[in-house]
Amino acid sequence: MHTDDLIARLAAQPAPKPLSRPRLGGAMALSMLAPVAVFLLVLGTRHNLVAAWSNPVVPFKTLLPLLTCGLSLALVLRLIRPEARVGAAVWAYALPLVAALALWVAAFAQRPPAARFAEVGVFSLAECLGSILVLAVVPVVVMLRMARRGATTAPTLSAALIGLTAASGVAAGYSLFCSRDNPLFFVTWYGAAILIVTGVSALAGRRLLRW
Amino acid sequence: MQRTEDPLATLLSAANAGDRQAYARFLHAVTPIVRGIVRARGGRFPPDQHEDIVQDVLLGLHLKRHTWDEAHPLRPWLYAITRYKVIDAYRKRGVAVHVPIEDYSDVLPAEAQADPLTLRDDRAEVDQLLAQLDPRAAEVVRAVALRDEPQAEVSARLQISPANLRVTLHRALKRMADLGRKDQP
Known part of the structure; x- marks a missing residue:
């Protein structure tokens, strides 16, 4: 086809619907909130949530994933524009990362060897990892689909960030249910679940977000 | 501010608001720029494939025209899509390449090459x-x-x-x- 013919054909098509990043961000946030809300409505929050938060370690369980989620969502929305780069913003991850590592190391140092990994068992791992992985399915799928409307020029990175957003978002929600407050447990296994989702999403997005 | 300076931005802005004539003019205006970049960066393709890549880029611009944010300058958006599509063309044809992220504005627009x-x-x-x-x-x-x-x-x-x-x-x-x-x- 001659290029002028192509142009004539393209110009005859109706104007696109505008892409509103705030609305896209809102819809993405909703895709995480919905499964978490259903989960918490069915199973309830942990017993005595308010009292549990008086332990200074416990709020981190929710706040660190929430921070990671917000940061990643902002980066996902930024990368929707083809000319955008992540750039120095990636250093903001140092905050939740260092905090999580500090919690882990401090807990390791404080606890006697027998108490360190006492919670680790088939049931507790299945509950923690399983819940986060299952809860993350819907937001990852929804967000990848939404991101296809955008024009990321870094598909794998965008998809990884979508996985990170979704998994850390639902992990923050799940933490309101989870009653295991040992950082050696939650840092390790929330972290593992988040990394798994991030990796799977990156693999899926390599193809899905290409255009 | 940037928008009033760049005639291309004015055209695409009108096009995205539904002005088809402005859109056609935008595509016609953008084609020589894209052609120039493809010619400069696509040196490893035989020249008869250049026009295919130019059309791929135009199609990419078309499909993603809603992702240009009017608050941002148009050129970086345009160059990012062109660069992505040129690399994509190399990938599809099985050639690995590194296209530097630099401003393409020094590349002269090129006219259509004769058949x-x-x-x-x-x-x-x-x-x-x-x-x-x-x-x-x-x-x-x-x-x-x-x-x-x-x-x-x-x-x-x-x-x-x-x-x-x-x-x-x-x-x-x-x-x-x-x-x-x-x-x-």
Whole structure:
């Protein structure tokens, strides 16, 4: 086809619907909130949530994933524009990362060897990892689909960030249910679940977000 | 602010608001710029593939035109999509390449290059190339490409479907380009 013919054909098509990043961000946030809300409505929050938060370690369980989620969502929305780069913003991850590592190391140092990994068992791992992985399915799928409307020029990175957003978002929600407050447990296994989702999403997005 | 300075941005802004004429003018204005970048960065492709890549880029711009944020300058958006599509073209054709992220504004716009066929003004050479095709394909090339007959008429006369005609023509031209290159020293 001659290029002028192509142009004539393209110009005859109706104007696109505008892409509103705030609305896209809102819809993405909703895709995480919905499964978490259903989960918490069915199973309830942990017993005595308010009292549990008086332990200074416990709020981190929710706040660190929430921070990671917000940061990643902002980066996902930024990368929707083809000319955008992540750039120095990636250093903001140092905050939740260092905090999580500090919690882990401090807990390791404080606890006697027998108490360190006492919670680790088939049931507790299945509950923690399983819940986060299952809860993350819907937001990852929804967000990848939404991101296809955008024009990321870094598909794998965008998809990884979508996985990170979704998994850390639902992990923050799940933490309101989870009653295991040992950082050696939650840092390790929330972290593992988040990394798994991030990796799977990156693999899926390599193809899905290409255009 | 940037928007009022760049006529392309004004055009795309109007186009995204529903002005089809502005959109056509935008695409026409952008094509030589894209062509220039493809020519500068696509050096490892044979020139007859350049126009395909230019069209890929135009299609990319078309499909993603809603992702340009009017609060941002247009050129970086335009260059990012062009760069992505040029790399994509290399990937599809199995060549790894590094296209530097630099401003393309120093690249001069390039005009459309003449068809490989019209470049060969030596009629005998064209005939010699046509003789190497099967007769039906040769007739298609003669009618459509050399005599400029309307495709509908040609397909009626030769009793092949319009889609089939286009495929035949495309393959024949490609084959001739290959043969022509082989002949050259």
